[in-house]
Amino acid sequence: MISQCRNIIFAIAFFFFVYLSFVESQPFDYPTANLSTTWINSVSASHSVSFTDNSTIRAILLRGSFGPRYACGFFCNGTCDAYLFAVFIVQTNRFPQVVWSANRNTPVKVNATLQLTAAGDLVLRDADGTTAWSTNTANMSVQGLNLTELGNLILFDSNNSVVWQSFDHPTDVLVPGQILVSGKNLTASSSPTNWTDGGLFSLSMTNKGLVASVQSDPPQVYYQRLFSGTKQNTELSYAKFRNGSLDLYINSIEASEPDLSIAIPAANSAQFIKFGSDGHLRVFEWGSPWREVADLLTGFLGLCNYPMVCGTYGVCSNGQCSCPRSGFNEVYFSPRDNRRPDLGCFEVNALTTTCSSNINASENHGFLDLENVNYFEFVTDISNTNMDTCKEACLRNCSCRAAIFQYGFNSSSGNCYLPSRVFSLMNNNGAVRNLFSSVSLKVQIPPTVTPPAVGTVPPTDSKGKNSSLGLILGSILGVLFVAVVVGTAFFVYRKRRKSNEDEEDYLDLVPGMPTRFCYEELEIATGNFTKKLGEGGFGSVFEGSLKDGTKIAVKTLDGVGHIKKSFLAEVESIGSIHHVNLVRLIGFCADKSHRLLVYEYVVxxxxxxxxxxxRQEKCLDWKTRRKIILDIAKGLAYLHEDCRQKIIHLDIKPQNILLDENFNAKLADFGLSKLIDRDQSQVVTTMRGTPGYLAPEWLSAVITEKVDVYSFGVVVLEIACGRKIFEQSKPEEERPLLSAFKKKAEEGQWLDLVENYDCDDNDEEIVEMMKIGALCVQNDYVKRPAMSMVIKVLEGSVKDVDIKDIDYNNFLTPRNMINDMSENGSRDVTPLLPSVLSGPR
Structure with a gap:
C-alpha cells in the first residue's frame, strides 16, 4: 500500500513540475531553449523527479507529457554520485531509459551546469568548473536548442537548419528514425549497471554492411551482415531503424528499397535498440516496464558465438560454460568463480614475457591442444599450412596467445590464425559443417627438475649423508601415486562408458519407443540450435524442422549427474502415451553424452x-477460453485415469499449457511427473512445482492426483478472470487472486473479479466456471472433484455446480507458498529433474 502511494505521489510530482514550467504557453510541452540559458544540476531544481527504480532526472527539455515521451536533462541511477547529461524516454513515474548521453566517460556531480552560451556553444561543466563536454559550435550561427519528436537533440540556426545533432554522436542506443552512418558505431557499456565507461563491444556501419566486433588489437569480428555489390553512389552507407526493421542502405539510397533488412517486431509502444555489454543487439519496448522483444544477432550467431559468452578462455557448449580441460599432471586454466562459469577462466601460470623468434628460446612455452573446438572469428594469417607449422609460428610470435587451425575432411593441410587475445571458445561438430578446427592455447609450462647425469656423485649434507635419497624416494612415491590416480580414473571412465552403452541398448529394447535420432540429425534440423524457444535450469528448447518438413521442438538436457534416470523415466512414460490434449513426444536422442527429447511444435x-x-497477443473470446479449460481437463483426466500407470503432472500452470493453430490446449512439461501404480492411493515425494499453484497438502509431502486438480482450479480462475494468480500492481489485499476471490465470492460479487478484456463475455457461464474453480481449490483434497467429473460438468451431463458446502477460509494457498512471487509471475520452488523442459514453452 505504501509503495502504491509513493507511485501516485511521484506521478503527481512529475506532471506538476511540467505544468509549472510553461503554464502560460505550452504547459505540457517545452522542447526548445534560447541562447544564454543556464541550467544547474541542483537538488532543489524545480524539475527534479525520483523514480521507482532509484533513478533521478532533472528535466531541461520535454517533448509531450502523456505516454512514453522524450526528455533531456541530468540523469543518475543508484546512489546518484555521478550524473549524465542525457536524452531519455520517460513514462510518468516509472523506469526512465537513457537513449543518448553526452558525457558517458566523464560524468559530473551535483551543482554541475549546462549552458547554451550567447555564442551558440552547448557546454557541460562540472561543479568545480572544469569542462566535461561541449558541442564546439561557438560562432556557428546557432539560434537555439530543440528536442525533436524522434528524440534528436538539435542546435539550429536562423534558417532552422541543423548545426549539430545528437543523432550524429550515438552511444549504445538507436531510436526509431535514427540512422547509423558509415564510420559511426555503437559502443556498449562495460556492464549493465555501469554506464560511465565504454565496454569491449562495438557495432559499426561500414561501406559494405553492419559489423560487430570485440575491441582487441586488432579488433576481432563476431558478426557481419554484408552486401557484396559495388557501391554506385557517393553518399555514406547507413543503417536506419524503422518500425518493423533495421534497414541497411549500402549501395542504394532512400527512397529505394534497402540492400539488406533485419526484421524487428512492429512497435505497439515506444521502442529502442540497445547494444548491450554482452555484445547482444536487443530491441526493447515499453510494456510496464521495458521488455525485450527481439535479439537481432542471435538468430544468425546462436548461443556460443558471442566473444564473452563464457568469458576469456571459457569453452561454450550449447550455452553451458567450462574451462579448457588439462591433463592429469597439470592444470593450466581454472574458473574465475566456481559459481559463475560464464565469467571465464584464468591462467594458473601466467605466460612469461621472454620471447624470441627462436622456438627453443621461448621460456617454457607450450600448448594445450583442444580438438573440435572453434573460435568465433577466423582470419587467415598463414594459408596452406599444417598444424605443426601453425604452432611453431605462434611460439615465434610474442603476441600470439593461441594457434587456431582449420582444415577440411581427410586433409592435414589448412589455414592458421594467430590471435593476440583469446576470448570465448566453442565446441564444434565438424561433421555437420564439413570443416574441422583445433585450438592450441599457448600456456606456461612450469620448470622441471633435471635429474643428475649418469656417473655424477650425489650431493651430501654436512654430515656426509646422501641428500638425494629422500628426493629419490619421494619421486618413486609420486610416480606410484600418479599411477594409482590414472588407474582409478581409467576404471571410472570405463565403468561410466559401459553404463552409458547399457542405457542406450536398454532404450532400444523398450517396446513402443518413439523414433531415435542421432545427434547430427538434430543439429541439422535445428540449424545448429540457433532459434531458442525457451530455457530452464537443465537445458533449452529449440525450434527445428525434420527432412519431411515436420516442425519440431528439441529439448536439450545439459550436464546433470542424475540425468540418466530422469531421461529414461520420461522417454518410457511419455513415449508410450498419446492423447490429443498432450504434447506428443516424436523422438529422442541418446548419443554418447547427448540427451535430447524431440516434441511436436505447438505454434x-x-x-x-x-x-x-x-498482456495477451490477441483477445480470446469466452467460447475459446471455455474450450481451453475443457481441453486441459481432458488431458489431466487421461493422465489420472486412462494410462497404464496413473501419472500426476505436478506442475499445471499456464506456462505448461500450449496452444496449437486452432487454440486446442495441450499439456506440456512432464519432467515433474510422478508415476503411481493403480493399487496406490497416494505417494510421498518432495515439494515440487510453482508457488500459487501448489495444493496445501504439499506441506505434508503426501500427495495424490488431487494436487493437479487444485492447480487446474487456479488456472480456471485465471482464465475466467483474465488476471494472474498474483498481481503486484493491485492493492495489497487484492494481489493474490485467491484472496480477492474469497472476498468477492462471499459477497456474491463474482463478476467484480473479471478484468475487462473486451471480448465476447458470457456473464452466467463465467460465474459457473468460477464455481468449478472454487470446487477444485478446496483445502480438503477429498472434497475436490475428479477430473472426469469436471469434464461431465463442463460438457453439461452434470448440471448446477453445488457450492453451498465450500468454506472459503480453507481454500486459500498457504502464505509461505506465495510470499516470494513477483510481478513477473511465479518461480519454481526447487530445481528438479533434467526433464523440466518437456515440450516447448
Whole structure:
C-alpha cells in the first residue's frame, strides 16, 4: 500500500513540475531553449523527479507529457554520485531509459551546469568548473536548442537548419528514425549497471554492411551482415531503424528499397535498440516496464558465438560454460568463480614475457591442444599450412596467445590464425559443417627438475649423508601415486562408458519407443540450435524442422549427474502415451553424452501469452477460453485415469499449457511427473512445482492426483478472470487472486473479479466456471472433484455446480507458498529433474 502511494505521489510530482514550467504557453510541452540559458544540476531544481527504480532526472527539455515521451536533462541511477547529461524516454513515474548521453566517460556531480552560451556553444561543466563536454559550435550561427519528436537533440540556426545533432554522436542506443552512418558505431557499456565507461563491444556501419566486433588489437569480428555489390553512389552507407526493421542502405539510397533488412517486431509502444555489454543487439519496448522483444544477432550467431559468452578462455557448449580441460599432471586454466562459469577462466601460470623468434628460446612455452573446438572469428594469417607449422609460428610470435587451425575432411593441410587475445571458445561438430578446427592455447609450462647425469656423485649434507635419497624416494612415491590416480580414473571412465552403452541398448529394447535420432540429425534440423524457444535450469528448447518438413521442438538436457534416470523415466512414460490434449513426444536422442527429447511444435506457444488482460497477443473470446479449460481437463483426466500407470503432472500452470493453430490446449512439461501404480492411493515425494499453484497438502509431502486438480482450479480462475494468480500492481489485499476471490465470492460479487478484456463475455457461464474453480481449490483434497467429473460438468451431463458446502477460509494457498512471487509471475520452488523442459514453452 505504501509503495502504491509513493507511485501516485511521484506521478503527481512529475506532471506538476511540467505544468509549472510553461503554464502560460505550452504547459505540457517545452522542447526548445534560447541562447544564454543556464541550467544547474541542483537538488532543489524545480524539475527534479525520483523514480521507482532509484533513478533521478532533472528535466531541461520535454517533448509531450502523456505516454512514453522524450526528455533531456541530468540523469543518475543508484546512489546518484555521478550524473549524465542525457536524452531519455520517460513514462510518468516509472523506469526512465537513457537513449543518448553526452558525457558517458566523464560524468559530473551535483551543482554541475549546462549552458547554451550567447555564442551558440552547448557546454557541460562540472561543479568545480572544469569542462566535461561541449558541442564546439561557438560562432556557428546557432539560434537555439530543440528536442525533436524522434528524440534528436538539435542546435539550429536562423534558417532552422541543423548545426549539430545528437543523432550524429550515438552511444549504445538507436531510436526509431535514427540512422547509423558509415564510420559511426555503437559502443556498449562495460556492464549493465555501469554506464560511465565504454565496454569491449562495438557495432559499426561500414561501406559494405553492419559489423560487430570485440575491441582487441586488432579488433576481432563476431558478426557481419554484408552486401557484396559495388557501391554506385557517393553518399555514406547507413543503417536506419524503422518500425518493423533495421534497414541497411549500402549501395542504394532512400527512397529505394534497402540492400539488406533485419526484421524487428512492429512497435505497439515506444521502442529502442540497445547494444548491450554482452555484445547482444536487443530491441526493447515499453510494456510496464521495458521488455525485450527481439535479439537481432542471435538468430544468425546462436548461443556460443558471442566473444564473452563464457568469458576469456571459457569453452561454450550449447550455452553451458567450462574451462579448457588439462591433463592429469597439470592444470593450466581454472574458473574465475566456481559459481559463475560464464565469467571465464584464468591462467594458473601466467605466460612469461621472454620471447624470441627462436622456438627453443621461448621460456617454457607450450600448448594445450583442444580438438573440435572453434573460435568465433577466423582470419587467415598463414594459408596452406599444417598444424605443426601453425604452432611453431605462434611460439615465434610474442603476441600470439593461441594457434587456431582449420582444415577440411581427410586433409592435414589448412589455414592458421594467430590471435593476440583469446576470448570465448566453442565446441564444434565438424561433421555437420564439413570443416574441422583445433585450438592450441599457448600456456606456461612450469620448470622441471633435471635429474643428475649418469656417473655424477650425489650431493651430501654436512654430515656426509646422501641428500638425494629422500628426493629419490619421494619421486618413486609420486610416480606410484600418479599411477594409482590414472588407474582409478581409467576404471571410472570405463565403468561410466559401459553404463552409458547399457542405457542406450536398454532404450532400444523398450517396446513402443518413439523414433531415435542421432545427434547430427538434430543439429541439422535445428540449424545448429540457433532459434531458442525457451530455457530452464537443465537445458533449452529449440525450434527445428525434420527432412519431411515436420516442425519440431528439441529439448536439450545439459550436464546433470542424475540425468540418466530422469531421461529414461520420461522417454518410457511419455513415449508410450498419446492423447490429443498432450504434447506428443516424436523422438529422442541418446548419443554418447547427448540427451535430447524431440516434441511436436505447438505454434501458438504457451497459454500465459493469451489470457491475461493487457498482456495477451490477441483477445480470446469466452467460447475459446471455455474450450481451453475443457481441453486441459481432458488431458489431466487421461493422465489420472486412462494410462497404464496413473501419472500426476505436478506442475499445471499456464506456462505448461500450449496452444496449437486452432487454440486446442495441450499439456506440456512432464519432467515433474510422478508415476503411481493403480493399487496406490497416494505417494510421498518432495515439494515440487510453482508457488500459487501448489495444493496445501504439499506441506505434508503426501500427495495424490488431487494436487493437479487444485492447480487446474487456479488456472480456471485465471482464465475466467483474465488476471494472474498474483498481481503486484493491485492493492495489497487484492494481489493474490485467491484472496480477492474469497472476498468477492462471499459477497456474491463474482463478476467484480473479471478484468475487462473486451471480448465476447458470457456473464452466467463465467460465474459457473468460477464455481468449478472454487470446487477444485478446496483445502480438503477429498472434497475436490475428479477430473472426469469436471469434464461431465463442463460438457453439461452434470448440471448446477453445488457450492453451498465450500468454506472459503480453507481454500486459500498457504502464505509461505506465495510470499516470494513477483510481478513477473511465479518461480519454481526447487530445481528438479533434467526433464523440466518437456515440450516447448
Amino acid at each position: 501458438n506457444g504457451s497459454l500465459e501469452k493469451w489470457i491475461y488482460y493487457g
